[in-house]
Amino acid sequence: MKIGILAVQGAFIEHERILSQLGVECVELRQASDISELDGLVLPGGESTVQGKLLHELNMFEPMKQLITDGLPTLATCAGLILLAEHISNDSIVHLGTLPVRVKRNAYGRQLGSFRKKDNFKGIGEFEMTFIRAPYIEFAGTTEVLATVDERIVAVKHKNQIGLAFHPELGEDLRIHQMFVKMCKESSPHN
Numbered sequence: 001m002k003i004g005i006l007a008v009q010g011a012f013i014e015h016e017r018i019l020s021q022l023g024v025e026c027v028e029l030r031q032a033s034d035i036s037e038l039d040g041l042v043l044p045g046g047e048s049t050v051q052g053k054l055l056h057e058l059n060m061f062e063p064m065k066q067l068i069t070d071g072l073p074t075l076a077t078c079a080g081l082i083l084l085a086e087h088i089s090n091d092s093i094v095h096l097g098t099l100p101v102r103v104k105r106n107a108y109g110r111q112l113g114s115f116r117k118k119d120n121f122k123g124i125g126e127f128e129m130t131f132i133r134a135p136y137i138e139f140a141g142t143t144e145v146l147a148t149v150d151e152r153i154v155a156v157k158h159k160n161q162i163g164l165a166f167h168p169e170l171g172e173d174l175r176i177h178q179m180f181v182k183m184c185k186e187s188s189p190h191n
C-alpha cells in the first residue's frame with residue numbers, strides 16, 4: 001500500500017507524519033513520474049492558486065485528474081479541497097474540478113483567518129478542527145456531508161473523494177486519516 005502526497009507547496013510533511021504513524025508508506029509527488037502505483041492520494045493545504053499552476057507546469061495535472069476520475073481514494077484538505085472543487089464562487093478558475101461542490105475561498109474573512117472548533121464528524125464523533133484561511137462549501141449538491149460547523153459545510157465525501165475545509169493533519173487525532181487509509185486498503189489492487 002502506497003499513498004502519494006502532493007508535495008509541490010504547502011503542508012504536505014504534516015500528512016506524511018500522520019500517515020507514517022499509521023504505518024503507511026508515503027511517496028512525495030513532485031513530478032509526473034512520481035505518480036505511479038498509488039493506492040491513495042493526498043492533496044494538502046497551502047495556496048491553491050500556486051498548487052494549481054504547478055500541477056500544470058510539472059505535467060501532473062492530467063494524470064492526477066485521470067486517477068481521481070478513475071476512482072483513486074483522495075483526501076483533500078483546505079487548498080486541496082479548492083483544487084478538487086467543480087466551482088469556486090469567488091474565483092474564475094477551476095482546477096481539477098472532480099468534486100461536484102461549490103466552495104468559497106478564504107470564506108471566513110480576515111478577522112477569523114484562523115480558528116479551532118470541536119464538532120461532530122460523521123462516523124467519527126467529536127473532532128477538533130483547525131481552520132486556516134479556510135474555504136467552506138457553499139453548495140454540496142449530491143455529495144455526502146460529513147461535517148458542518150456553525151451551519152457551514154466543512155467536510156464532504158463523494159465516491160472516492162473526501163474534501164475537508166480544515167486541517168486534520170495539524171492535530172494529534174489520527175481518526176480521519178485512519179478512515180482514509182481504510183478506504184485506500186479496501187480499494188487497493190496491491191494489498
Ligand code: GLN
Nearest residue numbers: 045046047048078079133
Ligand atoms: N486560502 C488558501 C487558498 O485559497 C487555502 C488555505 C489553506 O490551505 N490553509 O488556497
